[in-house]
Amino acid sequence: MKRYINNNKRKITIDYSLPINFDYIEKLSFYYGNDSLNKVIENTLKKHEKIILFIESAKAAYDLYLQYKKYALFNCSKSNKNYYKYVYTDKIKDMLKNEKFDETVLITTTCMDAGVNIKDTKVKTVVCDVRDVGVLIQCIGRKRLQPNDGKIHLYVKGLNNQYLGGMKSQLKLNIKKADFLMSHNVKEYIAKFPRQSDYNNIVYADTVDEDDKSTHKINELMYLKCRLDIHDIDKMLAFGDYGYCRYLADKFGFHEDGIFEYDVLEEFTKKDNLSNYLDSVVGIPYFQVKDRVGLINNIHSKANRKLLKRLSNLNGALEELRLPFRIIEFSTTSIINGKKKRFRKAWRVEKLII
Known part of the structure; x- marks a missing residue:
């Protein structure tokens, strides 16, 4: 707006600004699929905490509300005629007045992106499925930081x-x-x-x-x-892989000295599954190239859409994932089809002592 007034209307603005502080975001995560989103909600229910979900699409917000209707409060603007009829207006009025809601889950469109405060220390999680970064920032700002710890875990719908x-x-x-x-x-x-x-x-x-x-x-x-x-x-694309995630991590203060401090739920699940797999094959020798197919496929590290198969690349992937495993190359002999055979470049997985 300032640039528009200065450049197009040739007016001089007098600027007053307060720096945006994102200290109330304790942890930043991204998700891509509905399964991951459902796990976030279910985890909140288990911990008896509260969660706010900002969903850009009124239809998607209402569909999600139907899944958790027993625990949830739904909200959208009057302009969404197909879905506003499902809004309990009295409960919304009470929420606006008391600056908190009784239900465990609040599912709302971006109609709540400005002018509304939620002061409730039980709200520990905020989810945003919102494409416009400016609107997204307004949405997460609805949860106000409280003196007795009002920090949140922020989950954002990722864009590839x-x-x-x-x-x-x-x-x-x-x-x-x-x-x-x-x-x-x-x-x-x-x-x-x-x-x-x-x-x-x-x-x-x-x-x-x-x-x-x-x-x-x-x-x-x-x-x-x-x-x-x-x-x-x-700017997002310039960050390379996960450009959107890295752009927001940088904006929210989760980027320092080239290190981005966030996680992607789907990647976390993949990492956990890979860790369990590697644990199960520690010490097993892989004598020949054909024996390594399962190991290579499970690590599933790619460059230029090609699966990486070299030892250095695979270990690099494990290091990048911060998994305490490495693939070791060694010489050994073994009996194959009744014959003793020497293998100079066999592999085995070893677990690092941390």
Whole structure:
């Protein structure tokens, strides 16, 4: 907004700002699938704590509410006519007034992204399935830090780099359409882009006279925001793998000296399964290349979409995962098909003493 006023309206702003403090986020995690999300909710129920879930889609929020209806309170805006009828308005009013809710689970759309405070130390977990980073920050800010420990474990729905690339392409198309309208008339615009939806509403229809005739106009503020969003996506992609996760970890203060302090639930499950597997094969000799297939597939380390099979690569993957196992190469002899045979480059898994 400041950039828009300064650049487009040629006005000088007087700026007052308070630094955003994310100290109330004690731990940061990301998830990708509904199974992982369900585990987060179920874990909260087991611990008798409270959880707030901000879900961008009203349909997805309501579907999730149906799964946990016994424990949950549902909220969305009046504009979501298909789902607002399921909102217990009296309970929502009480929540806004008392700044806490009685249920264990609060499932809400982003209608609660500003102007609402939740002051409840029992709320230990906040989940955000929200794509816009600015809105996401507003959502997690609804949980207010309390003197007697109001810190949270934040879970964010992850976006992979392929999805980010798709978002960028759509934003560039919407900007392209607006640029076309700037240099052409409405008739030419409609001929060029017939019936194409614009989620960001950069180009919108506006009534111009009493006969309800309309024309197309450009939302200048949204036009600028889309350009800034593209800039942010480029920053995310520059982080490489897990670019979205690393971008948010950096923004929330979970990045120092090149080390990102967050976890991905699906990766955590994979890591736990791999650890159990490696534990079960410690000391077993792998004499030949064909014997190592199961080990290589379970570690499943890739580069350029190719499965890595070299000893150094596999040990590098185990080190990166911080697993206390290493693959050792050694010489040994064994009886194969009744014949004594020497193997100069056999493998075995050893567990490190920590």
